[in-house]
Amino acid sequence: MTNRDADTIVTAAMLAIGDELLSGRTRDKNIGHLASALTLQGIDLKEVRIVSDETEEIVQAVNALRKRYDYVFTSGGIGPTHDDITADSIAAAFKIPIDHDPRAMKLLEDYYASRDIEFTTARKRMARIPHEADLIDNPVSIAPGFIVGNVHVMAGVPSIFQAMLENVLPALKGGTKMLSEYVECRHGEGTIGDRLGEIQQAHGQTAIGSYPKFDGKTYSTQIVVRGRDKQDIQRAIADIQAMLDELAD
Amino acid sequence: MTNRDADTIVTAAMLAIGDELLSGRTRDKNIGHLASALTLQGIDLKEVRIVSDETEEIVQAVNALRKRYDYVFTSGGIGPTHDDITADSIAAAFKIPIDHDPRAMKLLEDYYASRDIEFTTARKRMARIPHEADLIDNPVSIAPGFIVGNVHVMAGVPSIFQAMLENVLPALKGGTKMLSEYVECRHGEGTIGDRLGEIQQAHGQTAIGSYPKFDGKTYSTQIVVRGRDKQDIQRAIADIQAMLDELAD
Numbered sequence: 042m043t044n045r046d047a048d049t050i051v052t053a054a055m056l057a058i059g060d061e062l063l064s065g066r067t068r069d070k071n072i073g074h075l076a077s078a079l080t081l082q083g084i085d086l087k088e089v090r091i092v093s094d095e096t097e098e099i100v101q102a103v104n105a106l107r108k109r110y111d112y113v114f115t116s117g118g119i120g121p122t123h124d125d126i127t128a129d130s131i132a133a134a135f136k137i138p139i140d141h142d143p144r145a146m147k148l149l150e151d152y153y154a155s156r157d158i159e160f161t162t163a164r165k166r167m168a169r170i171p172h173e174a175d176l177i178d179n180p181v182s183i184a185p186g187f188i189v190g191n192v193h194v195m196a197g198v199p200s201i202f203q204a205m206l207e208n209v210l211p212a213l214k215g216g217t218k219m220l221s222e223y224v225e226c227r228h229g230e231g232t233i234g235d236r237l238g239e240i241q242q243a244h245g246q247t248a249i250g251s252y253p254k255f256d257g258k259t260y261s262t263q264i265v266v267r268g269r270d271k272q273d274i275q276r277a278i279a280d281i282q283a284m285l286d287e288l289a290d
Numbered sequence: 291m292t293n294r295d296a297d298t299i300v301t302a303a304m305l306a307i308g309d310e311l312l313s314g315r316t317r318d319k320n321i322g323h324l325a326s327a328l329t330l331q332g333i334d335l336k337e338v339r340i341v342s343d344e345t346e347e348i349v350q351a352v353n354a355l356r357k358r359y360d361y362v363f364t365s366g367g368i369g370p371t372h373d374d375i376t377a378d379s380i381a382a383a384f385k386i387p388i389d390h391d392p393r394a395m396k397l398l399e400d401y402y403a404s405r406d407i408e409f410t411t412a413r414k415r416m417a418r419i420p421h422e423a424d425l426i427d428n429p430v431s432i433a434p435g436f437i438v439g440n441v442h443v444m445a446g447v448p449s450i451f452q453a454m455l456e457n458v459l460p461a462l463k464g465g466t467k468m469l470s471e472y473v474e475c476r477h478g479e480g481t482i483g484d485r486l487g488e489i490q491q492a493h494g495q496t497a498i499g500s501y502p503k504f505d506g507k508t509y510s511t512q513i514v515v516r517g518r519d520k521q522d523i524q525r526a527i528a529d530i531q532a533m534l535d536e537l538a539d
Contacts, residue, residue: 060499063335064468065326066514067501069318072340077314086312088347091321091338094499098337121480122500123487163483182504198504219313231370231402234412238372250309250343251371252316255431255447265315 042248048269051216053079054088054106058099058117058127059197062091070199071116078206083215084112094118099130107134107192112213114206117197119186121163127194128187132171135189142170145185152183178208221267222274224281228288229253229260236284237264244277246270291497297518300465302328303337303355307348307366307376308446311340319448320365327455332464333361343367348379356383356441361462363455366446368435370412376443377436381420384438391419394434401432427457470516471523473530477537478502478509485533486513493526495519 044050055075061067072089079086087110092098099118106113118127132139145168153160167184170176177186177193179201186195186205195205226233230253241249247268254261266277293299304324310316321338328335336359341347348367355362367376381388394417402409416433419425426435426442428450435444435454444454475482479502490498496517503510515526 068322073317089340121483123490164480231413234370241372
């Protein structure tokens with residue numbers, strides 16, 4: 042898809058961290074949620090990586106992604122146990138110091154005191170935040186996420202990830218929103234593919250995607266037209282509709 | 291986790307390809323499936339990437355992953371439409387020629403003839419396979435996947451991805467299987483974190499993961515011990531059990 046001169050393009054990547062995602066024990070639920078939320082905000086999610094709970098893997102991935110995209114969002118590894126190494130890995134990636142953050146310590150101290158729960162060394166681990174990071178509010182379980190540079194570090198538990206994301210979205214600079222319309226087509230991709238390729242050629246301002254559905258017997262297709270200008274999209278949709286009308290004759 | 295001298299470690303990465311995964315339109319269902327299947331086979335899935343339908347993105351990711359891991363598995367982008375660019379991108383990554391493969395052409399020709407469906411230029415696109423690739427049988431919709439070097443190229447539609455994976459798994463060289471056992475713990479991570487960290491220190495042959503569950507009111511934890519030796523795992527589990535018994539006193 043060609044970008045129009047007037048478009049502002051804002052890009053993002055996600056880094057999901059956790060052995061459990063790679064062993065199959067846990068099915069990720071955060072990638073799809075982030076993808077939908079960013080699309081609504083006019084931010085293009087361009088790449089996702091999933092890596093294990095190993096410092097060197099996290100450091101390498103964060104450094105590759107933060108230099109390449111406007112925003113990076115991480116999920117997982119910020120809890121109280123020994124396998125929660127995300128905060129320390131982010132500090133290592135940025136080569137900045139990390140310690141118990143006084144703001145985070147105060148939040149957690151008050152929270153546990155109010156519930157008469159001991160503020161253990163493990164729980165204090167959740168206050169380890171790289172120096173000069175901004176905190177991300179966690180209304181669910183208090184232990185905050187944080188922002189260093191363009192990297193947003195959030196929890197892996199979906200309810201907490203979603204709550205943290207709600208809190209960071211308003212501050213993100215969105216680009217020209219990606220719009221989309223779709224047409225349901227009762228033919229398989231093989232029937233429409235040649236003509237659809239020509240339509241894509243003629244509508245370079247849009248990205249035309251075709252997604253096969255298979256009900257076990259026959260194929261149908263959802264044709265999705267994406268772009269940043271509503272009229273561009275509608276012109277492509279009109280040509281697709283004309284193609285489908287011809288096929289119906 | 292430390293590997294024992296006797297262990298054979300076999301590693302893999304996955305590359306999921308498709309704009310629809312990054313826009314939020316489609317939620318990936320193949321990553322979790324592959325993760326579970328490889329774990330059963332004794333292959334460690336070490337990294338996953340999701341990239342868009344852009345040749346340069348696919349080439350870069352495939353080349354980074356295939357050099358680093360024993361096996362690479364891709365999903366998506368091998369259908370009949372213009373946005374299906376995976377086969378050509380794989381050929382570009384390996385710098386090998388690509389053309390309509392006679393074996394694939396024959397399969398598809400016979401299939402469409404038997405169903406009285408026209409073998410369009412778009413459908414022939416699905417026979418574009420890099421030179422010297424091995425084909426992966428597709429019992430669902432015939433159009434084959436393929437293997438070049440250590441890269442296994444498969445469909446994105448989950449039922450077809452799964453069928454193709456079934457067909458390649460028997461030929462993969464598995465390593466020493468990763469085993470796991472888990473203990474359910476009614477305490478939150480903050481309560482057990484300090485002690486659990488010590489237990490991990492004492493059982494370096496295993497990887498102890500702790501996974502919080504939150505029912506909206508209270509936290510509990512699933513503690514998972516992974517390793518390649520059953521006795522190592524059981525020794526760690528015994529220590530975890532002792533810790534939990536102490537907490538129950």
